[in-house]
Amino acid sequence: MKKNTYARVVSHSIDEDYVKTKPFKAIPGPKGLPFIGTLMQYTGPFRKYDTMHYQAVLESRWKQYGPIVKETIGNHTAVRLFDPDFVQTIYKHEGVWPSIVPILECSRKYRESRNMSPGLGNVNGEEWNEMRKAVQTVMLRPQDVTQFLPFMNEVADDVIDEIESRKDYEGNIQHFNNVMGRWNLESAGMICFEQRLGSLKDGLHSHSQRMLQANDDIFHLATQMMFTLPWNFKTYSRLSKRHYKAEDYFYGNGQHLLDTTVSNIKNLTDQGKLKEGQFMFISHLLSKTNLDFKDLSMTVLTLFADGLNATVPTFLLALHCLAKNPEIQEIAFNELQQNTPDDNLITRECLKNLHYLKACFKESYRFYPLNLDTKRVLDHDIAVGGYQIPAGTVIELCSFVQQMSPEYFDNPTEFKPERWIRGSDHFKMHHPFIVIPFSHGPRMCIGRRIVEQDMYVMMAKLLKMYKVTTPTDELGLKYQIIQALDKPVTFTFQKR
Numbered sequence: 154m155k156k157n158t159y160a161r162v163v164s165h166s167i168d169e170d171y172v173k174t175k176p177f178k179a180i181p182g183p184k185g186l187p188f189i190g191t192l193m194q195y196t197g198p199f200r201k202y203d204t205m206h207y208q209a210v211l212e213s214r215w216k217q218y219g220p221i222v223k224e225t226i227g228n229h230t231a232v233r234l235f236d237p238d239f240v241q242t243i244y245k246h247e248g249v250w251p252s253i254v255p256i257l258e259c260s261r262k263y264r265e266s267r268n269m270s271p272g273l274g275n276v277n278g279e280e281w282n283e284m285r286k287a288v289q290t291v292m293l294r295p296q297d298v299t300q301f302l303p304f305m306n307e308v309a310d311d312v313i314d315e316i317e318s319r320k321d322y323e324g325n326i327q328h329f330n331n332v333m334g335r336w337n338l339e340s341a342g343m344i345c346f347e348q349r350l351g352s353l354k355d356g357l358h359s360h361s362q363r364m365l366q367a368n369d370d371i372f373h374l375a376t377q378m379m380f381t382l383p384w385n386f387k388t389y390s391r392l393s394k395r396h397y398k399a400e401d402y403f404y405g406n407g408q409h410l411l412d413t414t415v416s417n418i419k420n421l422t423d424q425g426k427l428k429e430g431q432f433m434f435i436s437h438l439l440s441k442t443n444l445d446f447k448d449l450s451m452t453v454l455t456l457f458a459d460g461l462n463a464t465v466p467t468f469l470l471a472l473h474c475l476a477k478n479p480e481i482q483e484i485a486f487n488e489l490q491q492n493t494p495d496d497n498l499i500t501r502e503c504l505k506n507l508h509y510l511k512a513c514f515k516e517s518y519r520f521y522p523l524n525l526d527t528k529r530v531l532d533h534d535i536a537v538g539g540y541q542i543p544a545g546t547v548i549e550l551c552s553f554v555q556q557m558s559p560e561y562f563d564n565p566t567e568f569k570p571e572r573w574i575r576g577s578d579h580f581k582m583h584h585p586f587i588v589i590p591f592s593h594g595p596r597m598c599i600g601r602r603i604v605e606q607d608m609y610v611m612m613a614k615l616l617k618m619y620k621v622t623t624p625t626d627e628l629g630l631k632y633q634i635i636q637a638l639d640k641p642v643t644f645t646f647q648k649r
Contacts, residue, residue: 170536180223180232180540183214190225195380204380205639207632208525208553211235215554221538228383231547233526237561237586239537240552243529244586244593251596252277252530254547257375257634259393262386263400270451273599287441288452289599291434298602299501300433304343305610306499308353312336312611313618315353320646324619328641333469334365337460340607345457346414347432364406368461370399372633379634407454415439456600460607463523463598466637467590468608469628471517472615476623476644478568482616485510486649489617497617499610510609510616512570518590520568521628522553523636527592555587619646 185191194201195210202210211233214222220236234240255261256274264271273284291297312332320326335352338361342350352361374396378385385392414435421427427436438449475482492506493499526549533544542548557565561584562572571579591598598604615621622645631639 171534171541174536175540177223177541177543177546180221180542181218182223183218185225189227189382190230192227192380192382195226204376205631208522208630208636211525211551212554215551221540226380229547231528231549232542233549233551234537235551235554236538237552237555237584240550241586242535242537243531243548243550246531246533246535247529247594247596248532249595250278250282251594252532253596254528254530257371259375259378259386259396260371260400262388262393263397264451266388266397268447269404270445270447272451272455274455283443284448284452285595285599287444287448288438291437292456292599293602295501295602298606299504300430301344301603301606302499302501302610304347305340305607308336308340308343309499309611309614310497311339311353313614316619316646324645324647325643326646327643329644330465330469330638330641331362331365333465334461335361336611337465337607338364341457341460342410344603344607345434345453346410348410348414350410360406364403365461367399367403368458369633369637371396371403372462372635372637374399376633403458404454407457408450410457411435411450411453456603459600460604462633462635462637464604464608466523466630466635467514467518467604468611469638469642470521470523471514471608471612472621472644473623473625473628473642474517474520474568475513475616476621477626479620479622481513481568481570482621485513486616489613493613493617497614499613503613504606504609507609507613508574509570510612511605512573514605514608514612515573515588516568516570519556519562519588521630521636522556522590523630524590524592525553525632525636526551527589552587552589555584561587615646617649619648621646 183191183194186193193199195204204210214224214233215235220234220239222233222235224231224233234243253274255271261271261275263269264275273281273288276284315332315335316326319332326332332353335355339350339352342348342352350361352364355361374392378392378396381392384390387393388397414432418427418432418436418439421431435449435453438444438452441449444452475485488507488509493503529548529550530546531542531544531548535542555561559565563579563581569579571577572581572583574580586593591601623643624645625642628642629639630636
């Protein structure tokens with residue numbers, strides 16, 4: 154195993170190290186054209202790369218140029234770091250208020266045009282800190298997140314009923330992606346609004362299906378705009394019009410749900426009928442006097458939307474790994490048998506003991522990276538990998554390329570959850586900055602605990618009820634800002 158040998162940059166020696174290292178312009182990388190850089194390699198009739206397979210693009214850049222690469226695409230220059238030691242250095246020096254570039258630049262412009270809050274993912278500095286403080290208690294403390302367990306159990310039980318009604322005589326469900334999208338929409342509706350949306354029962358041409366499609370369109374179009382000329386971000390461009398239409402549909406309907414919930418809270422409060430713990434998430438945000446209603450709205454709507462982009466593919470990939478490894482699935486089932494009641498009600502106490510199930514998810518994160526290029530912008534010059542990186546440079550953290558490396562993982566192509574379980578014969582201390590799907594530090598994904606808890610509940614109920622298999626050997630991923638499955642996937646559910 155490679156030892157952590159690089160992370161040595163400390164604040165008192167940055168200036169000295171900076172002077173001794175090679176200049177920024179010497180960082181290796183592909184050469185581009187004036188004004189547009191390497192953009193034509195990604196778009197147009199002579200493009201070299203398919204942006205849908207951006208993971209392969211980044212891996213090829215790493216193999217060709219090494220652990221630190223500079224590239225200009227359009228009018229955006231970034232430095233990519235592929236060595237986990239380099240990534241660790243950046244996280245170490247990001248400060249208490251880390252700065253980022255907008256996760257979706259086109260969504261930031263959309264929100265600006267609609268007089269909406271930019272949201273946590275599009276602000277920095279004190280503005281970010283104030284918004285973060287207002288929501289972190291209810292979203293990050295384990296004892297608060299477990300308050301959502303009744304909602305998660307209820308929706309997951311309905312998913313089991315839906316599987317029973319949808320599977321064919323052999324137990325197959327095709328396009329299980331769609332079932333899981335509806336699960337997440339329904340679960341998010343309960344967490345955010347304490348309202349059942351009816352997503353699991355809606356047909357293929359329903360409002361719920363249009364919500365799922367609108368969310369997918371937002372990220373698909375954002376990816377296209379990422380590799381295009383700047384004028385496409387103007388509101389009159391064809392791409393922007395399509396993007397705004399998708400955003401209007403999704404967030405317009407989400408805002409309606411939020412407004413209805415806030416109105417219900419007010420009416421129940423005025424009548425003295427609001428129960429303790431009712432509408433807990435939105436009530437908590439309403440109690441924060443430093444959070445204006447626009448920021449509150451975007452916080453709720455972001456949580457409502459984000460699971461569709463991250464939770465659903467993450468869950469499907471973990472389920473696929475278990476379906477292709479029946480012996481591991483059986484170990485997870487036995488753990489569930491020992492730690493969950495016969496009625497399958499998943500409680501906080503149950504979750505504390507599901508170490509193997511959690512390790513299965515962790516190993517699936519390693520097999521299938523979804524977040525390829527977490528971005529940071531430092532407020533000071535820094536020396537990394539023997540090169541100068543000036544303050545204000547966009548730095549992309551791409552250590553995912555090491556997730557299948559024998560340099561860091563024994564038998565990397567083997568799906569082995571035991572490698573993450575302390576006390577196991579296969580456990581080893583792995584580099585902490587390789588498998589980081591939710592990022593790290595103060596700007597770690599604020600919804601992580603809610604997302605993981607929801608997935609654990611759903612997976613626990615599935616594995617206790619069914620032996621799950623799949624005819625699909627390998628799953629393909631496509632890049633949509635974060636990665637998503639590139640085609641529908643079929644699973645077979647046989648009752649235990």
